[in-house]
Amino acid sequence: MNDYLVLRVVTKLLMPFILLFALYVQFHGDFGPGGGFQAGVIFASGFILYALIFGVENAESILPDGILRSGMAGGVLLYAGVGIVSLLMGGNFLDYSVLQHDPVHGQHLGISVIEFGVGTTVACVMITVFYTFARWKG
């Protein structure tokens, strides 16, 4: 892939902005449009772009399979974990109001945390699916 100079330079220029935008969508999702799912997909598409241009091997050296697989499970566990924590603190499952003294703050905290869980899982699954397809040879 050494021939496509323009693509390589443009990808390197765009990568930080794509990832930054993904993080913005993730943590600003409660004020503007977006949320965990969209952020995860944008984050993944940044890495997929990188893997398309520079090859899957280079992308793997940044995000190896082990991290991706633990991220996939970790996001779901984080989400369910918030539910368990709210159970332990005396509320219903996934009832964020008990997470902090002020129910409103509790709701806000709970939503932010589970959105982060959603984002992690979605991003890791999307990158994993792309890796698996790209590596598959008959």
Added chain:
Amino acid sequence: MAVTVVAIVRVRNLFAVAMLGGIYSLLAASMFVALDAVDVAFTEAAVGAGISTVLFLGTLAVTSQQEKLPAHSQIIPLFVCAVTGAALIYGSLDMARFGDPKAPIHHHVAPLYLEESQGATSVPNVVTSVLASYRGYDTLGEVTVIFTAGIGVILLLGSWRRGRRKKEDEEA
């Protein structure tokens, strides 16, 4: 959008079909923006136009680029499509008119969500608060579905299978 669909059906080169699919998703996303559903448009643009197009291309790289000519007659599939489409259109005749304030969907829990969510969650984006808080169980289920899909792809095409095959080759 209709032109894109006709083109997708007619064109036999699958590379072009994948690209047309991306264009269709992008058009659908702009339609969602026009309908004020920015969150959905976001998802459609990122997933439909971005990731799924790339996944189609990745699949094309391991299969062939040309669609095979159908072996059977196309009349039965056409008939099934026509009947299903007619049934769906018949069902949509009973729907409330677009933007009708008397539609049942605007009278069940929606007003409660709109009034309460601001005070109850301090999250200005109602879509986020409904998805994450009022409908927390549903979203947990969705995340689990995505997780399961990822595991399924790993199990079917993943590297652990090739590793085992390599070992078998070495043993043989």
